[in-house]
Amino acid sequence: MSSTTLAEHAHVDHGHAHDDHGHHHQPWYRQYLFSTDHKVIAKQFLLSSLIFLFVGGAFALFIRWQLAYPGKPVPVIGSMMPDTWVDAPGSGIITPEFYAQLLTMHGTVMIFFVIIPFAVGMFGNFCIPLMIGTDDMALPRLNMWSFWLIPPAGLIMMSAFWVEGGYAAAGWTSYPPLSASIGNPALKLNGQALWLISLFLVGFSSIMGAVNYVTTVLNKRAKGMKMFDMPLTVWALFITAIIITLGTPVLAAALAMLFMDNFLHTSFFLPDHLVTSQKYFGGGQPVLWQHLFWFYSHPAVYIMILPLMGIVSDVMATFSRKPIYGYKAMVFAIAGIAFLGFIVWGHHMFQSGMNPLLGTTFMLSTIVIAVPSSIKVFNWLGTLWRGNIKFSSAMLNALAFVSMFIIGGLSGVFMASAPVDIYIHDTYFIVAHIHYVLFGGSLFGIFAGIYYWYPKMFGKMLSETWGRRHFFWTFIFFNLTFFPMHVLGVGGHMRRIYDPNVYDFLKGMAGLNEFITIAAIGLGFSQLILVGNILWSLKNGRKAPRNPWRANTLEWAAPAHPGHGNFDRDITVYRGPYEYSVEGRDLDYWPQWEPGKSVTVDHHTIAVADDAGETKVFGAH
Amino acid sequence: MSAGLSLAHEPVSKIPNGKLAMWGFLGSELMFFTGFFGAFIVLRNANYDVFGEGSSHLNVWLALVNTFFLIGSSLTMALCIHNAEHGNRGKQQLFLGLTLLGALGFLVIKSIEYSDKWGHGYFPTQPHHTLFYSFYFIMTGFHALHVIAGMIPMVFMWLRGFSKEGYPHPLKLEVLGLYWHFVDLMWIFIFPALYLMIPYHGAAAAH
Amino acid sequence: MGDILSVFDMLSWFPENISTFGQELDDLFAIIYYISVAIFFLTFGILGWFLVKYRSRPGHKGYNYHGNNIVEVTWTILPTILFAGIGLYSDDIWEKTKYSKRVPKPDVEILVLGKTYGWTFLYPGADGKFGRNAYTDRTARALMTATNPFGKDPEDPASADDFMMENQFRVPVNANVVMRGSSQDVLHSFFLPHMRVKQDVVPGTWMNIWYNAFKTGTYELACAELCGGGHYSMRAEYQVLSKADYDKWLDGKVAEVAAASAPVAEAPAADTTAAAPSN
């Protein structure tokens, strides 16, 4: 298993801070597989999410092929595709049923097996203990389990390949009655049932992780670290963990009910007198599922973006050599988004048949939630103002995050207006929005985080040249792929359709669809640069210094490649995380762990001469 | 923890890690059951008759006995923790044993109820199943799963308690106690919702 | 080149609008669009300017500044006002198009039912009134079957002249058309792109859908909610006819139905030719 290759580097620096931990002779499977070290678990999340990124991406490329060239065989691998995927054995032409499975699995994999594990699983695990200056999570064993539910969940979902009817095919939102598989006999496992079981496990994993994060942040901060001394990454992950704790269980309840409907033919979500071949008891309400689902899944879109907002803030402060503009405003904005996130779910349901009066309330609350997002954008711009900006790969990706989030957020405002949403709901305008916030936002944020923390993670520097190339190609192809989707949406192009050419009013868009597909292929293959860079630098990268970016936060006080126990020195926190370019100091940064006094005048920090410790900066080279 | 280093210090919030995490987890559990209750309220109001009819076939007396079992076991759990903190090993074992007994009694009665329902064909996929019973089984079912999940560590702690050094972690007992009170509390909501609060004025069925 | 540029002229891509309130929706879209374009250029302009001006150069230094509360409050309040404006203005149009008490008095009333994969329509026929069916009487839902999708009660004389159309329908121009939509199996969404109308149809309930077309012609109806493999093919056509043409067509239909139902009373579903698909 290749997680070993990634994980074995965890031990290079071994032997610093843990002479009494007594795990020197642990068997390999305790060190690499069932490790309770948060850094190893973070690497496991990295590996599994990268694999799933390619799985989900491959699904997307199939989708794109079909939309650009409907009815043409998939090139290269078409003839190898299983008979259940194609309209005639060996023909390579995707069936409509398989197309529905593709888009369902694409959305599900990307959201539940890529973005959430990356954003929450990987960064949560790696960053929280290091950035609050402690040795590990509060409950390491629980932490290990929160990872080890992911592989079985993935396998269960993918095992639908062998089930009659194939993968789940009701979209990642799985609206019943379709997702209740109303034609199928009871007690027969189908792809949808496996989907439900799998997500239940993923949800459980999320909750276990989240409870752990909350406890760790509240209980294990280093000496002297107040809540408002925490970096925004930690704040964001902390608040995200609270959203997960309160939101995910509601999804779990809904999944359980839908599973009963699907597998045992109950009717929580099925009304009276469906015209089907199977018997149902009726009395349920299909729209009830949508309420429960979006009660979780709207907050979930913030689960997918808040951690990255934190990370991007840290990266931007470091590479602008400036404090975050309005640190507290940023914290309150995150908290505000989290809170408001729980009362806007109905904006996904404007056309669902929900009472239009509720539409009004949900429209207004949705519009309010754009305000804290605006605050964040303006504060990021403020952070750049009068900075000393260095365009490292991490910074480039962070800037892409900010700019692409603006575009994605602005398209969100269109949809937030309920009457505008009448026309663009369930069109490619939504698909464009999804990808601008989830790829342009979340995934670029994830890239920024990977480029930023790779040195601490693996003890090696990533190649900057290849990092920039990856960024450059991804950014260009990303916009070429997804910007035109807004146009498709305005033209009325429905999402989740197998063949747009059926419709006369969509005939003029074939060219655009083809263009998007070509760009998407480019986008997909650009990701190989990232993987290549990660693997190549593991072996050949320059050895990382302790604090390569000259940053302030506590993880850079740890050894270049921390072992079990993280730190080789005691940590006391003397100041906030963003004291860059402080007047009265030679260096343009002032780590949190370095003793020294300061005064604050007019929103400026000024260092006050202090004999102790001024020169003991770790990692400066 | 480490020799020269004091990174792993006292919990900042003064609440031990395990306990804090359990509070967080219980918040999560609360939302889990809230999902069911939310759906229950909506669908009950839309299908008042079906729910009333279904509820009229439930055995309130058995459920009432069960309520006493659970409340009792919650009480003995508290007594067990109290004694564990004061080092009364004998009483700790006694009350933990009683708690287990209460839990077991609850499950026995629950299974009597379930087998009765099976006999009358109220299970999903059986002919007399209705929307009410969907709720009945999913809510009491998940609740029973929680009871079982609590009994597993309880049995372990109890058996360890008979060893020479006894069960040496009063804190873990306390965390389990938190969970156990929650399971009790959930039943206090489920019991009236399913058994009591749905008057039915139609003709009571023969069985 | 012109093709590429037209991507940025987003408003030009709307299909032609033929409904009375459609123009208001398009205008609202345009307003938000222009606001967004302005914000886009503003934020990207500032971003680009800062990136160039404050790029790292030898001798250049960062600036330790933690932010300013007056500025924070300003850029909280300004967008709030802007957003509140958008919200209140939107709500007017929303109420007008969707609130059930604002549905206009129907000139024509039609029932529409989605099924995997197709659309069925029910017209009230000669008497202009629906007989007992799943819409007019909840209890008649029990009569819904694949061959009698609307649950028409054959006992009710008022039902006899109600006639069905498969995958096409016709409406008069300049008239308030009110449709009540439902589904017989899974969710579908009734989408008339040229009318700017979209409404999910949910089994078990009836949705209000209304519009008033000002232009005649043949247009398309699509399903906009994933409903299975055949979702993409759930297409239908409809015609907006002049009043005269519509009446003529309706009279023809009425006569046809009367002729068909004359011999025996087994006719209700005779109009349906396509076999019901297996579910």
Ligand code: HEA
């Ligand atoms: C990371 C994920 C993410 C994020 C952050 C968001 C953010 C937002 N989303 Fe999005 N959304 C999704 C992921 C996300 N969304 C997904 C996956 C779906 C589809 C689900 C499906 O059906 O499959 C969806 C669907 C969706 C819908 C349903 C559409 C439909 O199906 O018809 C709506 C409707 O209101 C909406 C609105 C918003 C709004 C208002 C925001 C706001 O938070 C955005 C706020 C940001 C800004 C406004 C931009 C920055 C601000 C400025 C530059 C300041 C100046 C601006 C002004 C003064 C205007 N989203």
Ligand code: HEA
């Ligand atoms: C974070 C989330 C995320 C990400 C990163 C992506 C990435 C991509 N998405 Fe996805 N998408 C969603 C989340 C995401 N998507 C969601 C939630 C939906 C809604 C689903 C629903 O409706 O239920 C959706 C729906 C969706 C649709 C609409 C389908 C439909 O409605 O019919 C389309 C169509 O173009 C699309 C395209 C793409 C493309 C081209 C990419 C590209 O960025 C992908 C780039 C590719 C890679 C990164 C991998 C590269 C792989 C290789 C190089 C290997 C090649 C090997 C082989 C081909 C064997 N997506």
Ligand code: CUA
């Ligand atoms: Cu019907 Cu899609």
Ligand SMILES: [Cu+2]
């Ligand atoms: Cu949302």
